[in-house]
Amino acid sequence: MILDLQQFIVTERPRWDELEDLLHRIEQDPGLRLTLEQTRRLHYLYDRAASDLLRLSTFASSPEVLGYLETLVGRAYGEIHETRDPHRRFLFLQWFTRELPQTFRRHLRAFALSIGLTLLGTAFGAVILHLDPDAKETLLPFEHLMGKPSERVAEEEQNQGRHLEGMKASFAGQLMTHNIQVGMLTLAMGMTYGLGTIVLLFYNGVILGAVSYDYIQDGQTRFLLGWLLPHGSIEIPSVIIAGQAGFILAGALIGSRQRLSLRDRLAAVRNDLVTLIGGFCLLLVWAGIVEAFFSQYHEPVLPYGVKIAFGLVELVALFSFLGFCGRKSEPKETLP
Amino acid sequence: MIATSAGRKTLRIQTPEGVVFNLQIAEIFSRFLAWSVDGAAISVASSLIGTIVNLLAVLSPDVAGAFFAVSYFVISVGYGIFTEWHWRGQSLGKRLLRLRVIDASGLKLQFSQIVIRNLLRPVDLLPIAYLLGGLVSFSSRxxxxxxxxAANTVVISMPQSFSIQSQHLKESKYNSFRNYPHLEARLRQRVQPVEAAVALDAILRRDEIEPGARLELFQQLATHFRSLVTFEEKVDEAITNEQFVRNAVASIYRQKNDRASKSLP
Incomplete structure (x- = not known):
């Protein structure tokens, strides 16, 4: 249809401006609830702008007006046709005690895969070190783990935690941020169809296995448990949960035995991924604090029995929380 | 649905009402510039934190170190999430370059989408400087x-606010063709819609055309219109080719507009 563009714009622009203002208000205040009258008006203005767009779409001489209207209609379309609840308030306690454990349980197979790969890596690290003790330098790229474990234990016990005096808080900060970055990378690698996640989990396991074997074969099992368990009982499961999230993502990408489109599969797991990210970040903050302020103290300052017990209590508490919390409110039908 | 027009990718969305609109997908270069601006913003924020850390260090270097490590991390990771949530799909860089992250179906952007697209950045950054992300983005429709x-989001280019140079469309105060309604009617009858559209386009875009080419274009258009309808010599010779085309277009569109305005409620 050919029309007088100038006249058309002069006539319609006030309504476009009104729609733009209304959209701006809605966008600026996500909690804004429109009255019935305002909603009707929004719908009317959207219909009118959409109709204007239809009329203009055959008018090749006005690309700038067309572009403006397309964006305006697009914004209004997003507001009007969105059916997902935008006003859902985030309640931390509810999220932590219900959503997080429920989400964890919904994807137990991904967690099992994640833990399996870590254990495989652990066994691999231990076996390699058993077969070739010289491989320690390659497997453990940490200077403080290079020496003989018994010498390090003696040194640590003599230090009585003084070496971290005045730097525990910054150490905790570095541990938290580093571990969270590792967790995020493990998750993000799910986008490589899970291959990157597999590599990271396996490598993590290799380091764990090599360190453990090194200390155990040197007769330092108590020290090892006392050193690793207080923070490791949270830190290691957290990285495994990050791996779980990575495999959920990979599963959605691969989409085996699902009839949904890729877009729908990814949409179906998106909220679960965010929940698990929140979960492992929170756990890693705790692990960082424990590692900096608790794990670095050894006998005679802190008996190993106390440290080991603390670590075991944390481990039991974590898996009780993940395994049983929020069961009452759990939906009976779960996602495939 | 995806379409490509004039070498640029567009996202085509059809509403349940049957309205189709195209949104221009942002070019990689614009996104790179926006990312650079965001990087600079994060650096500035980090420098500010550095100043606070220096002050804190007087009280406790340990707490200051922890504060710096945590706040730098929170800013670098949370910057994109916070700004895109707060500004509905726009970070500072995207605002400056008129880009916006939207849901690929045209619906409202969800918080989980923003979190996912920002937290999956590490894999896009591989092996260095967004090489993988850039390649994927370049090859993606x-x-x-x-x-x-993963987040089902798209970065689009927001068009500039338009301004129509209305004088191009305004009919002259005096259109000599109006004195010859029968010739105007013949003109409307013989001119094809596509010819009228071309002439109107030429008038609208006259300032974009080189002067020489403009003279040539209006001469061709005027010659074509003259071949369809012959006006009296005194009318024809008194005006330039461009004015002739303007008068012709005004005569054609005036009637269309009259009809359209009559049908308006």
Whole structure:
């Protein structure tokens, strides 16, 4: 249809401006609830702008007006046709005690895969070190783990935690941020169809296995448990949960035995991924604090029995929380 | 649905009402510039934190160190999430370059989408400087990097606010063709809609055309219109080719507009 563009714009622009203002208000205040009258008006203005767009779409001489209207209609379309609840308030306690454990349980197979790969890596690290003790330098790229474990234990016990005096808080900060970055990378690698996640989990396991074997074969099992368990009982499961999230993502990408489109599969797991990210970040903050302020103290300052017990209590508490919390409110039908 | 027009990718969305609109997908270069601006913003924020840390260090170097480590991390990771949530799909860089992250179906952007697209950045950054993300985005029909793919988001270009140079469309105060309504009617009858559209386009875009080419264009258009309807010599010779085309277009569109305005409620 050919029309007088100038006249058309002069006539319609006030309504476009009104729609733009209304959209701006809605966008600026996500909690804004429109009255019935305002909603009707929004719908009317959207219909009118959409109709204007239809009329203009055959008018090749006005690309700038067309572009403006397309964006305006697009914004209004997003507001009007969105059916997902935008006003859902985030309640931390509810999220932590219900959503997080429920989400964890919904994807137990991904967690099992994640833990399996870590254990495989652990066994691999231990076996390699058993077969070739010289491989320690390659497997453990940490200077403080290079020496003989018994010498390090003696040194640590003599230090009585003084070496971290005045730097525990910054150490905790570095541990938290580093571990969270590792967790995020493990998750993000799910986008490589899970291959990157597999590599990271396996490598993590290799380091764990090599360190453990090194200390155990040197007769330092108590020290090892006392050193690793207080923070490791949270830190290691957290990285495994990050791996779980990575495999959920990979599963959605691969989409085996699902009839949904890729877009729908990814949409179906998106909220679960965010929940698990929140979960492992929170756990890693705790692990960082424990590692900096608790794990670095050894006998005679802190008996190993106390440290080991603390670590075991944390481990039991974590898996009780993940395994049983929020069961009452759990939906009976779960996602495939 | 994706379409490509004039070498640029567009996202085509059809509403349940049957209205189709196209949104221009942002070019990689614009996204790179926006990312650079965001990087600079994060650096500035980090420098500010550095100043606070220096002050804190007087009280406790340990707490200051922890504060710096945590706040730098929170800013670098949370910057994109916070700004895109607060500004509905725009970070500072995207605002400056008129880009916006939207849901690929045209619906409202969800918080989980923003979190996912931002937290999957590490994989897009591999092996260095967004090489993987850039390659994926370049080959993607929607210009999506891996984070966008997982979040079902698209980065679009927002058009500039338009301004119509209305004088181009205004009919002259005096259109000599009006004195010859029968010739105007013949003109309307013989001119094809596509010819009228071409003439109107030429008038609208006259300032974009080189003077020489403009003279040539209006001469061709005027010659064509003259071949369809012959006006009296005194009318024809008194005006330039461009004015002739303007008068012709005004005569054609005046009637269309009259009809359209009559049908308006």
């Amino acid at each position: 929607r210009g999506q990097r891996l984070g966008d793919l």
